[in-house]
Structure formats: C-alpha cells, structure tokens
Amino acid sequence: MLKIISFFAVLISCCDVFASTDTSFEEFFRTHKLVSLLINPDNGAIVDANDAAVDFYGYSAQHIRQMAIQDINMLSPEQVAIERLEAKSENRNYFIFRHRLANDSIKTVQVFSSPIIVDGKKLLFSIIRDISSEREIQQQLWHYQSNLETLVDKQVSILKKQSKQQSIYQFLAIIALAAFSIFLIYLLKRKNIIERQIKTLSRIVQQSPVAIATLDKHGHITYSNAEFEARQRSKDLLNTNKNKSFIDPYQAHNQNLERLKDKMHQGEDWQGELRSVNKQGHEYWDMTNVFPLTDAADNAKHVVISQDITRLKEHEKQLRLASTVFHTATEAVMVCDIDNKILATNKAFTKITGYTEAEVLGRDPSILQSGHHDRTFYQHMFEQLESTGSWQGEISNRRKNGEIYYEWLSITALTSPTGQLEAYVSLFNDITKRKRVEDKIYHQANFDGLTGLANRNLFSDRLKHSLSQAQRQSSQLALMFIDLDGFKQINDNFGHSQGDLLLQNVSQRLTDSIRSSDMIARLGGDEFAVIITKEKDIEAVDVIANKIIREISKPFMLNNKEGYVTASIGIVIFPEDGDDVEELLTKADSAMYKAKANGRNNFQFFTKEMDVDAQQKRELTTELRAAMKHGQFEVWFQPIHDCKTHHLTYSEALVRWNHPERGIVSPQSFIPIAEDIGLINSLGYFVLRQACDQAAKWQILTEDAPGVAVNVSSIQFQQDDFAAQVAKVLFDTQLPPEKLILEITESLLIADDQKVYEQLNTLKSLGISISLDDFGTGYSSLSYLKRFPVNKLKIDQSFVRGIGEDHTDTQLISAILSMAKSLQMVVVAEGVETEFQLEQIKALDCDLVQGYVFSKPLPADSFDDYLKQHIQH
Known part of the structure; x- marks a missing residue:
C-alpha cells in the first residue's frame, strides 16, 4: 500500500508541476500518452486524434480525422442511449462501449467525455481506456462465483439426506468453503484492483510529460521515466549506468548544489532551478523538486520531479x-489599450514629451496634440490602422511645457493569434532639430537668401506645376521677366550693401504689386520673374505690369539720398505664346529685351517679330567677341557748333560696328550686350584712344581745331586706374588735355561716392572737361552739380524734340539753361534736327548745338573734309 501511496504522491506532484507551466492545450493533447479524441457533439465527427489514439485504433491520422465516432462504436444508437441512462442512474462519470479497431478486433473501452471549447468551437474531449482484460477477469470471477453457488446448492441437498450431526459438520464445512471461496474471490478482486491501479499509476508516471526519477540515499538514480531519459539523452547527459549520480551533470554549472545536498541529507524538500550545458555548449534549465520518500522496506529514497524550463x-x-x-x-515608446488609454511609456517618452509615466497612465494620447492637425488627419490615421494594422508619418505634438515639437511616429496594432485587437504600440523620435535643418536646407535650395523670394530652382518647379494645372483647367497663364534698369550704376555708385538694400526694397514693392495667388521669384542679380495664374483677361496682366512699372520708378532711400531704378518687363501668355517651359522663358526674355530697346521703364508683350530679334541678339553676342579681334569697330564724329555763330567748337566721338555682313550696326544694338559680356572696358578704351588720336591730328591743321567728347560708361569709369588710362592716352597721342571732354551720365554722380569724386578731381586737375550727358532724364539734382566738377550739360533730345510746340518742354529747357548759367556751365542741346528747333534754342540763349541740322555722325575721313570746309570759312 505504501508503494501505491508513493506513486499517488508522485502523480500529484507531476500534475502540480504540469499545471504550473505554460503548456498549451494543443501541446498537452498531442503529447498525452492516453488515447484522446476531439468529437463534434452535433454529428459525431472526429475533429482530431492524438498520437496515442492513432496507435490504439491502427488508422492513419488523416484517415481517423475523416471518420465519425459511429464508425468505431459497435453499439447501436439505441444501445448507446441505454448505456447513457445506466451511467446516469449508477452515478458513473464514464461510459462502457465496444470499439472496432482497424484490424477488425473489438475492444471494450471506458470513455470519459467532457465538453470543451477549442478555438471558439464547442467539442467533446474524450479519453478512451482499454478495459478488455479487466472485463475478462470479471467474467472469470462471475463464472467462479456461479460454480461456487452451484456447489453449495448441491451440498445443501446432500445435507438433507444425512444425519443431524453430520449435517452440522457438513454445513459448517459448506459455510467455511463458501466463506473461503468468498474470501478468495475478495482477494482476487482486491489484487486485481491494486494491480490495475499500480499498472495505471506506473503507466502515468512512465508516460508523463514531466521528468520523474527516484534516488537512493546516496543520490544515485534508481528509477527514471521515459521523459527523464529522453531529456537527459537530448542534452548528452545520459549515462547508461542507472547508478550514476543525479547531481553530477549539474556540478560545474550551479552554485546552489551544496544546499541541495544538505536538504537531501537532512531528509527535507528542495525546489530550485538547475542549469546544465551539453557537449555542444547548449544551455539547458530544469525546474526541479526533490523530496524524501520511504519505501515499504523503510529504505530512504528521494523522488525527483523535473520540468524543462529552457524555453x-x-x-x-x-x-x-x-x-x-x-x-x-532612445526612441519613445507608448503602449495603449484598445480603448486608446495609455498603459505604459518608457524614459525616452518622458525625455521627449516632458510627461512622466505616472502622469499619463490611463489617459488619452490626445493630451499631446498640438492643434496643428484637423479631425480629418486623425480620422485617416485610424482608418489606415484599422485596414492595414499600421500607420507612420510626420506629426506635430505639444510637450508638457507647451512647446511644439515634431516627431516621426509609427503605430502598430497588436492582435492575438485569433485576430483579436489587444493593444496599440507607438514608437516616435523627436525630429524637430532635423526638420529645422531640412527646412533650412530646403529654404536655402529654394529661396533667395537676400530677398526671401523664391529662387530660380523653385521658380522652375512652380512654373512647370502651374503650366500643368493650366493645361488641365484650360486656363491662361502669364509669365513676366523683369530686369532693373540702372541697377549696376546704383550698385557701383552706392556700394554693394546699398545695392542689396535696394533689391530688398524692390522685392517688397513687387510683392505688394501682385496678387496672393501669383508667385514672384528672384532669378539672380537684378532679374525677377512673376507667374500670374488663373487669369483670362489680358487687361488684368496689363494693370499688374503698369503697377510694377509705377512702383519701381519711385525713389529709393540709399545712404539718406534718393536713388532711382526702373523696370523693363517682358510678358508671355500661355498657351498663345507657347506651351513649353523653355519656350516661354526664351520668349519672355526676348520681350524683356524689347522693352529695354524701347527706352526701358516699360513692358512689352511677346510678338512673333521678337523671335527674330532674339535670334539676332544671340548671333550678335557671338559675333561681338570676334569683332574686337578683327578690327570691325570704327569711331565716327558728329560736330557740335556754337548756337549763335555756328562756329565748330568740338565733336562727339561715336562708336560704330562695321559688320562684314550686316553693315553698320547701331550702338543701341551692341553696347548693352558689350556691358553684359564684359567687353565694355576694352571697347571704351579703344574709342578713347582712337578719338584722341584723331583729334591730335586735327590740331595740326589749325590753331583753332575742335576738341573731342568721348562717352564713358559708368562701368568703365569705376576702374581704379581709369584716370591713369586717360593720362596715358593723352601722353601717347599728344592731345592737349583741354581738347578732351569726357561725357558721363547722372547715375554716376547720385551715389555721392568719394571714389567718383576723387576720380573726377584727378581728371579735372589734368585739364580735362566733364560733361553731363542726357541731363534731365534721370536723377537731376542741384546738390551734385554743385559738389562735382562738371563743366557742361547736355539737354536730352527728348526735350528738344517738343520745343516750340510743347510748352512744358520749352519751360524745362529754359529752366535748365537758367540753372546752368547760374552755375557757370556750358549747355549743349542735342538732337536739333530742324531750323525751327535751332531758332527756338537760340532764342532761349543756349550755348552749343548738336544734331542733324548741322550734320549727322561722320566717319573719320569724312569728318576731316567737314573740318577743312569750316576752317576755310
């Protein structure tokens, strides 16, 4: 009996250890040693069978899962119903059925069934136990008991025929026989029950998924079940010697073995984790229970129950x-439940948001919202989470201190193996600094650093996008190219810092002149562009262009002085003028240069004729570079006469390009190009030297020979050694300095630049006269006329053209003459073409006259003839 009690203790311990593990039902069902079936209670279909069932019935696993329990159970439905009623009346928790095996043999089985839910399905979990041998023993007992009853009945009949005393002895003998027979039957039954129980317990221990072993008092293994040996074998720890020490395999890898040994020696329980390492270096862990046990012979033993906890x-x-x-x-983590309540956060979350975990547990993540995103944003987020299980993107949130920050957020929906939503895990990084750097890089790549306007790169992208949109919507689009007139002089005369200030102010005026739906960009230098979208009325474009012209022409305050620039604008319309970006840009550029050629400070819409002009300009640019090398430039001269006596006073040197194919090319066509491509300095020096050389020759003809006036570009004048260049030319040509007049424009003087002042004084000290060209058309001011050493003023021909007919022009010329006289300056009226204009100029007491009324510009040899004629007279 002690052995039976010991095995029961072992079984209970096994069950406790098994229950304490995380073994799943499916794993338990598969590995269990008892025959087990899962049955659909509705139709009797066998849903699943474990390996023990496959071995018992003899069918393959696939075949048995295609069968119903009715295919195996030999009892009819009526007999099954009767058995269920009998089990219920006898208060049994099992049924007795007869099952057919694959080999057609019949087994009497004991069936324990219990309802169970697996993956949401209601099934019957049935454990089948073969009791065929037990039933045979029971049949033998019934037969033995029947024979005993027959024997007693016979003996009773004999007693009736014997004497009383014999009958008593015989009766006692029968009773004794019956009693002995009953006792034998009881012993036989009892022995059979015990043997069955021992066999069952032994089978349970042997087939248990928990490793079980018994140890003698020295710790040597005296018994081990199959699971124990299998695990030892898998760990390369198995010793075929059954008397090996249980502790040896753990000796080198555990520090708690001494306590285990002490407990075993003291006959006390011990529980703990033991670590072992196999020959391949793989690590294993066992949760081990060791407790004392005394067998029937009072021998001290220990039972070991071990569960593999490596996984x-x-x-x-x-x-x-x-x-x-x-x-x-370093990445913030936030875990929320299915109701979107925060369950856990990490330290990075606190570092980024400022909230501790305790402050946010149970709260909604919306406490972080910045307010920068609308409800639609979050709605799309959760829709994607629901459909795909994840979402990621950039989002702005608010820290605990109220500061807005940007994060890259990834949200994942966690689900159970059955697909049920369990939680949301959010991972995010603070990308505020990176975003600022990216924004800075983007801004540097797409915006002008000086004005803050879009640059050429962003302009190109926006233009392509606007064209694509206009094509889809069948709408018009206007493109303006804007170039500032006179900016180079401003930049040179006032300095680069003031030039930058002017560009900033121009940018603001341009921005104020267009609509919010339009775009303005600085393409570089003093060039700007405007995209006007969704405009079907060309007149509206005209209005915007006029506003820009008007605003830009207003004075700018530079160094507490007024500075002036104007704008030349070229305009193209999509789709009339083209549908390609490059085509529109080229045509807008052509229209802009047309505006410059038309006197600047105006705008021009593109026309087909401009294509020819643009092509000519490109050709001229190429040919101009070759012209200097091949000596194609000539200096012509136009005489300037005394208004009253008509005496030839001096001449103005004018450059002409004698093109081998085009003939004489006007300066208005190539001087701006020469300035743009950097040829103006060398061209200007050529004209100065040729003019001085020619004038020196005139001095030989007569003592009263005329001098020569030479136009000087502001770019040319800004050279540090310009005065030295002039002095060298005078020395080389032997032209007297008083015979040289240098004509400059007003723009050179308005900056009130000390360098210009010094340069002019140096030239004056050489005896050279300074003439102010085109006076009255730009920035006329008495202050700089008083400060700088200017000897002559030239009234622009635009005023002369209306003299005598336009009262305003006449008054303006009169005012200029009056002012010049007061400053003791000589005044030249240029562009006088008729005798009427000459008489009007003469009546206003002008000093000198230049124009077709006397002569058009002449080549050098022709001017020589002209000069000789006037000498004779």
Whole structure:
C-alpha cells in the first residue's frame, strides 16, 4: 500500500508541476500518452486524434480525422442511449462501449467525455481506456462465483439426506468453503484492483510529460521515466549506468548544489532551478523538486520531479532584453489599450514629451496634440490602422511645457493569434532639430537668401506645376521677366550693401504689386520673374505690369539720398505664346529685351517679330567677341557748333560696328550686350584712344581745331586706374588735355561716392572737361552739380524734340539753361534736327548745338573734309 501511496504522491506532484507551466492545450493533447479524441457533439465527427489514439485504433491520422465516432462504436444508437441512462442512474462519470479497431478486433473501452471549447468551437474531449482484460477477469470471477453457488446448492441437498450431526459438520464445512471461496474471490478482486491501479499509476508516471526519477540515499538514480531519459539523452547527459549520480551533470554549472545536498541529507524538500550545458555548449534549465520518500522496506529514497524550463528561461531572457530595450531605447515608446488609454511609456517618452509615466497612465494620447492637425488627419490615421494594422508619418505634438515639437511616429496594432485587437504600440523620435535643418536646407535650395523670394530652382518647379494645372483647367497663364534698369550704376555708385538694400526694397514693392495667388521669384542679380495664374483677361496682366512699372520708378532711400531704378518687363501668355517651359522663358526674355530697346521703364508683350530679334541678339553676342579681334569697330564724329555763330567748337566721338555682313550696326544694338559680356572696358578704351588720336591730328591743321567728347560708361569709369588710362592716352597721342571732354551720365554722380569724386578731381586737375550727358532724364539734382566738377550739360533730345510746340518742354529747357548759367556751365542741346528747333534754342540763349541740322555722325575721313570746309570759312 505504501508503494501505491508513493506513486499517488508522485502523480500529484507531476500534475502540480504540469499545471504550473505554460503548456498549451494543443501541446498537452498531442503529447498525452492516453488515447484522446476531439468529437463534434452535433454529428459525431472526429475533429482530431492524438498520437496515442492513432496507435490504439491502427488508422492513419488523416484517415481517423475523416471518420465519425459511429464508425468505431459497435453499439447501436439505441444501445448507446441505454448505456447513457445506466451511467446516469449508477452515478458513473464514464461510459462502457465496444470499439472496432482497424484490424477488425473489438475492444471494450471506458470513455470519459467532457465538453470543451477549442478555438471558439464547442467539442467533446474524450479519453478512451482499454478495459478488455479487466472485463475478462470479471467474467472469470462471475463464472467462479456461479460454480461456487452451484456447489453449495448441491451440498445443501446432500445435507438433507444425512444425519443431524453430520449435517452440522457438513454445513459448517459448506459455510467455511463458501466463506473461503468468498474470501478468495475478495482477494482476487482486491489484487486485481491494486494491480490495475499500480499498472495505471506506473503507466502515468512512465508516460508523463514531466521528468520523474527516484534516488537512493546516496543520490544515485534508481528509477527514471521515459521523459527523464529522453531529456537527459537530448542534452548528452545520459549515462547508461542507472547508478550514476543525479547531481553530477549539474556540478560545474550551479552554485546552489551544496544546499541541495544538505536538504537531501537532512531528509527535507528542495525546489530550485538547475542549469546544465551539453557537449555542444547548449544551455539547458530544469525546474526541479526533490523530496524524501520511504519505501515499504523503510529504505530512504528521494523522488525527483523535473520540468524543462529552457524555453521559459529563453522567454524570460527575451522579456528582460525587451524590457531593457523598452526602458533604455532612445526612441519613445507608448503602449495603449484598445480603448486608446495609455498603459505604459518608457524614459525616452518622458525625455521627449516632458510627461512622466505616472502622469499619463490611463489617459488619452490626445493630451499631446498640438492643434496643428484637423479631425480629418486623425480620422485617416485610424482608418489606415484599422485596414492595414499600421500607420507612420510626420506629426506635430505639444510637450508638457507647451512647446511644439515634431516627431516621426509609427503605430502598430497588436492582435492575438485569433485576430483579436489587444493593444496599440507607438514608437516616435523627436525630429524637430532635423526638420529645422531640412527646412533650412530646403529654404536655402529654394529661396533667395537676400530677398526671401523664391529662387530660380523653385521658380522652375512652380512654373512647370502651374503650366500643368493650366493645361488641365484650360486656363491662361502669364509669365513676366523683369530686369532693373540702372541697377549696376546704383550698385557701383552706392556700394554693394546699398545695392542689396535696394533689391530688398524692390522685392517688397513687387510683392505688394501682385496678387496672393501669383508667385514672384528672384532669378539672380537684378532679374525677377512673376507667374500670374488663373487669369483670362489680358487687361488684368496689363494693370499688374503698369503697377510694377509705377512702383519701381519711385525713389529709393540709399545712404539718406534718393536713388532711382526702373523696370523693363517682358510678358508671355500661355498657351498663345507657347506651351513649353523653355519656350516661354526664351520668349519672355526676348520681350524683356524689347522693352529695354524701347527706352526701358516699360513692358512689352511677346510678338512673333521678337523671335527674330532674339535670334539676332544671340548671333550678335557671338559675333561681338570676334569683332574686337578683327578690327570691325570704327569711331565716327558728329560736330557740335556754337548756337549763335555756328562756329565748330568740338565733336562727339561715336562708336560704330562695321559688320562684314550686316553693315553698320547701331550702338543701341551692341553696347548693352558689350556691358553684359564684359567687353565694355576694352571697347571704351579703344574709342578713347582712337578719338584722341584723331583729334591730335586735327590740331595740326589749325590753331583753332575742335576738341573731342568721348562717352564713358559708368562701368568703365569705376576702374581704379581709369584716370591713369586717360593720362596715358593723352601722353601717347599728344592731345592737349583741354581738347578732351569726357561725357558721363547722372547715375554716376547720385551715389555721392568719394571714389567718383576723387576720380573726377584727378581728371579735372589734368585739364580735362566733364560733361553731363542726357541731363534731365534721370536723377537731376542741384546738390551734385554743385559738389562735382562738371563743366557742361547736355539737354536730352527728348526735350528738344517738343520745343516750340510743347510748352512744358520749352519751360524745362529754359529752366535748365537758367540753372546752368547760374552755375557757370556750358549747355549743349542735342538732337536739333530742324531750323525751327535751332531758332527756338537760340532764342532761349543756349550755348552749343548738336544734331542733324548741322550734320549727322561722320566717319573719320569724312569728318576731316567737314573740318577743312569750316576752317576755310
């Protein structure tokens, strides 16, 4: 009986250990040693069978799962119903059925069934136990008992025929026989029950998924079940010697073995984890229970119950690692339940948001919302989470201190193996600094650093996008190219810092002149562009262009002085003028140059004729570079006469390009190009030297020979050694300095630049006269006329053209003459073409006259003839 009690103790311990593990039902069902079936209670279909069932019935696993329990149970439905009623009346928790095996043999089985839910389905979990041998023993007992009853009945009949005393002895003998027979039957039954129980317990222990072994008092293994041996074998720890020490395999890898040994020696229980390493270096862990047990012979033993927890330890290790990663990660982690309530956060979350975990537990993540995103944004987020299980993107949130920050957020919906939503895990990084850097890089790549306007790169992208949109919507689009007139002089005369200030002010005026739906860009230098979208009325474009012209022509305050620039604008319309970006840009550029050619400070819409002009300009640019090398430039001269006596006073040197194919090319066509491509300095020096050389020759003809006036570009004048260049030319040509007049424009003087002042004084000290060209058309001011050493003024021909007919022009000329006289300056009226204009100029007491009324510009040899004629007269 002690052995039976011991085995019951072992079984209970096994069950406790098994229950304490995380073994799933499916794993338990598969590995269980008892025959087990899962049955659909509705139709009797066998849903699943474990390996023990496959072995018992002899069918393949696939075949048995295609059968119903009715295919195996030999009882009819009526007999099954009767058995269920009998089991209920006898208060039994099992049924007795007869099952057919694959080999057609019949087995009497005991069936324990219990309802169970697996993956949401209601099934019957049935354990089948073969009791065929027990039934045979029971049949033998019934037969033996029947024979005994027959024997007693016979003996009773004999007693009736014997004497009383014999009958008593015989009766006692029968009673004794019956009693002995009954006692034998009882012993036989009792022995059979015990043997069955021992056999069952032994089978349970042997087939248990928990490793079980018994040890003698020295710790040597005296018994081990199949699971124990299998595990030892898998770990390369199995010793074929049954008397090996249980402790030896753990000796080198555990520090708690001494306590285990002490407990065993003291006959006390011990429980703990034991670590072992096999020959391949793989680590194993066992949760081990060791407790004392005394057998029937009072021999002290120990029972070992061991559960492999290697996977559990690995799982714990992974959990520790995950926990460490969770709490130490630089990426913020936030876990929310299915109701979107915060369950957990890590340290990075606190560092980024400012909230501790305790402050946000149970709260909604909306406490972080910045207010920058509308409800639609979050609605799309959750719709994607629901459909795909994840969402990621950039989002702005608010820290605890109220500061807005940007994060890259990834949200994942966690689901159970059955697909049920369990939680949301959010990972995010603070990308505020990176975003600022990206924004800075983007701004630097797409916006002008000086004005803040879009640059050429962004302009090109927007233009392509606007064209594509206009094509889809069948709408018009206007493109303006704007170039500032006179900016180079401003930049040179006032300095680069003031030039930058002017560009900033121009940008603001341009922005104020267009609509919010339009775009303005600075393409570089003093060039701007405007995209006017969704405009079907060309007149509206005209209005915007006029407003820009008007605003830009207003004075700018530079160094507490007024500075002036104007704008030349070229305009193209999509789709009339083209539908390609490059085509429109080229045509807008052509229209802009047309505006410059038309006197500047105006705008021009593109026309087909401009294509020819643009092509000519490109050709001239190429040919101009070759012209300097091949000596194609000539200096012509136009005489300037005394208004009253008509005496030839001096001449103005004018450059002409004698093109081998085009003939004489006007300066208005190539001087701006020469300035743009950097040829103006060398061209200007050529004209100065040729003019001085020619004038020196005139001095030989007569003592009263005329001098020569030479136009000087502001770019040319800004050279540091310009005065030295002039002095060298005078020395080389031997032209007297008083015979040289240098004509400059007003723009050179308005900057009130000390360098210009010094340069002019140096020239004056050489005896050279300074003439102010085109006076009255730009920035006329008495202050700089008083400050700078200017000897002559030239009234622009635009005023002369209306003299005598336009009262305003006449008054303006009169005012200029009056002012010049007061400053003791000589005045030249240029562009006088008729005798009427000459008489009007003469009546206003002008000093000198230049124009077709006397002569058009002449080549050098022709001017020589002209000069000789006037000398004779």
